[in-house]
Amino acid sequence: MSGGYVRRVIKNILTERLRELSSIYGFEVPTFFEIEVPKKKDFGDFSTNVALILSKVMKKNPREIANLVLNDFKNELFSKIEIAGPGFINFFLDEMTLKRLLEDISNNFDNFLSPKSDEKKKIFIEYVSANPTGPLHVGHGRGACVGSSLSNILKELGHEVHQEFYVNDAGSQIKNLGLSIILRGKELNGENVEYSKDCYMGEYVSDLAREFMKKYKSLELSDDFISLASLFGKNIVVSWIKKDLEDFGVNFDNFQSEYELFEKGYVDQCIDEMKKKGIVYEKDGAIWFKSTDFFDDKDRVLVKENGEKTYFASDIAYHKLKFEKGYDLYINIWGADHHGYVPRVKSAIKALGYDENKLNILMVQMVSLFRDGKPVTMSKRSGDFVTLREVLDEVGKEPMRFTFLTRKHDSPLDFDIDLIKQKTSDNPVFYVQYMFARINSVFKVATEKGIKIPDKMVFSRLNLEEEKELIKQIFAFPDVLFDVEYFLEPHLLAYYLINLAQTFHSYYNAHRFINENDLELTYSRMSLLILLQKIIKKGLSLLGIESPERM
Structure with missing residues (x-):
């Protein structure tokens, strides 16, 4: 059995049991039910609501259904299984099982980090598909x-x-861009002009007008010349958009x-x-x-x-x-x-x-920018909004990308520019990247002390509660990717990385990793760190973010 997808393993075991029951009670086996990690340790390592789901179909009490599911139910994976509350089924894994599963996935960890969906689509x-009438x-x-x-x-x-x-380069907005360029060119030449309410007023229009006047000496207000300016301006704006997206890690x-x-x-x-x-x-x-x-x-x-x-x-x-x-x-x-x-x-x-x-x-809901605790709403370059380029140049690609994923896409997002520039635990991307750098520093200290990074993983001495929690979080990585696939919500991976970093930093602050007098413990902890570092690097790369070795 692959220990890589523990939630999937539990689901497969339960599904087989439900098929047995369905042949007796005549219900359809549900395709979706939750396998979750409970917030309270008293409720086990994993928990499922399958009995509550089935109660609506079988017209029975959820606890009664849970008892039916667990009747004569045996599996070596679990040290204990309990029914709790209205009918949740809680699964407990002992330390030996956790270590055995961890050793199992460590033997082929690259495949564990790159799971494949059952059905390739x-x-x-x-x-994005923004109008090419101004910067993003x-x-x-x-x-x-x-x-x-x-x-x-x-x-x-x-x-x-x-x-x-999808480039929205047809219609009245493109014609208005061309008109705006010609009128701005006339204004730059000292003429008095009157803009219509549909014209674009940002400073970027001046840039377009200057480039246009380098190539075309005339600034006619004829339909043909406005069309020429429209095409000229659109092509430049599209080039800006492509450059901004490329620098933002989007291709x-x-x-x-x-x-x-x-x-x-x-x-x-x-x-x-x-x-x-x-x-x-x-x-x-x-x-x-x-x-x-x-x-x-x-x-x-x-x-x-x-x-x-x-x-x-x-x-x-x-x-x-x-x-x-x-x-x-x-x-x-x-x-x-x-x-x-x-x-x-x-x-x-x-x-x-x-x-x-x-x-x-x-x-995707709106983004509200804040600086010094106050909303930032205006931009000289765009005229009425803050451009992607302005914030990208100030805070950088990685902090910006990660911050955008700290909320579900359909929830409004407050983007605090000052906070994102800080190198503290309050800054989520720093917090996660710092985990990678800290692990790297442990390996550096080990090398300096003549202790080699183990070729073969050792997990025998991972007995602490924090270590057990980190192991369970390692197991969850592929399931998080499958959750992203199912719900189409990439922020779930960002949440996972933040929670993993939180558990790790508490563990790091409380314990020593390198002990020349206890190499078995040292190798066990270094083996755990190797897996954690690979997960952080993989997770961040999927979000378009790098993992710096030092911070």
């Missing part, structure tokens, strides 16, 4: 961090992952242009197909999608009276293009302000004959 993740803001950074971290973990589990950025497989969908006729083809399916109609000179026939609360315009296609029309074409590629799972990561957009997109997917349940949409 092709997964399409689209995220901090909120885009949070979405980028969630998307790239999730992609890393899904790849680690053996899935084929395609990461895409996409493809940048899909919305403009290209129009140019290649995908949008027209999509609308024609919807007409053939009878899911659109004409009203007041416009073309409407019958989205209320599906999930939406009202029908949506695809083509306006003047013949202009809506953003929704091109978005439907884009999702159709994605679904034609035949992926098993699609993930969109959007800002929380797009919440109302979800039903209409899913309506369109279903209307076109695709399985809308294959699309998972994660909503």
Whole structure:
């Protein structure tokens, strides 16, 4: 038996037992029930709610079901099994079992750190997808961090992952960028200009205008020249976006242009197909999608009276293009302000004959920046928001990425710039990285004292409660990755690393690791540290964060 996935091992054992009972009592074996590490040690090393889940199906008291599950239930893995509370089943592992399991996984630890999902999937993740009308803001950074971290973990589990950025480079906002560039150029030349309310006012527009005037001497306000400025500005902004994302540790497989969908006729083809399916109609000179026939609360315009296609029309074409590629799972990561957009997109997917349940949409909540205890809301460069680049240059990639993952993506996040720059235990990324550095310092001291890092792992003297807790946390690593896969929540890995670091630092502060007079104890603790250091390095790398050897 592999000791690597203890929660999975327990679940497999329970599932086999439930299959036996289902043949007698005629219930369907549940595919999902919890195997958790209880907060209180009195409740065992692992606990399950399976009896409570089954009580709804079997119409029996959960404690009665728990007794049925445990009747004649024997397994060498557990020293004791108890029923607690309303029907929880608690499992206790003795020290010898823990050490045996730890020795088991240590013999093939690289495989333990890189578990594979039972079913390999092709997964399409689209995220960030900011308008190319200005630099990325901090909120885009949070979405980028969630998307790239999730992609890393899904790849680690053996899935084929395609990461895409949808460039919204069609429509009025791009024309407004071109107009803003020309007007700013005139202003820089000393002319008095009047900006419309739709113009972009950030300092970055001056940079674009200066670059534009180097190449083009004229600043005409004709449609053709505004279009020229729009294309020029968009291309530069996209290059900024790519550079910012690259420096933030985010790399996409493809940048899909919305403009290209129009140019290649995908949008027209999509609308024609919807007409053939009878899911659109004409009203007041416009073309409407019958989205209320599906999930939406009202029908949506695809083509306006003047013949202009809506953003929704091109978005439907884009999702159709994605679904034609035949992926098993699609993930969109959007800002929380797009919440109302979800039903209409899913309506369109279903209307076109695709399985809308294959699309998972994660909503990323806003980021609030603080400095000196006060909100930071303005930026000279952008005009009305703080850019990703500004914060990235000030605090660095690693602190920024990790902080974005200290809260679930759909919860608002307070980002304290002063705190993130501190090298203290209050700074979560420092706290976790410091664990790696501290372990490295132990190995350095051992080498200086002539004690070699053990080639063969020894765990015989790991008898302390802190050591038992660390061993259980080691066992949990693959399960955390599978939880990220199931819930699509990469912050779960960050939480795990913080909890692991907390247990380790308490252990480190209370005990000696190098004792020349007791080499068996020294080798046992060094063996434990080797595994812990590998886990921290692996976990941080999956979140796009490095593990410094010294801090």
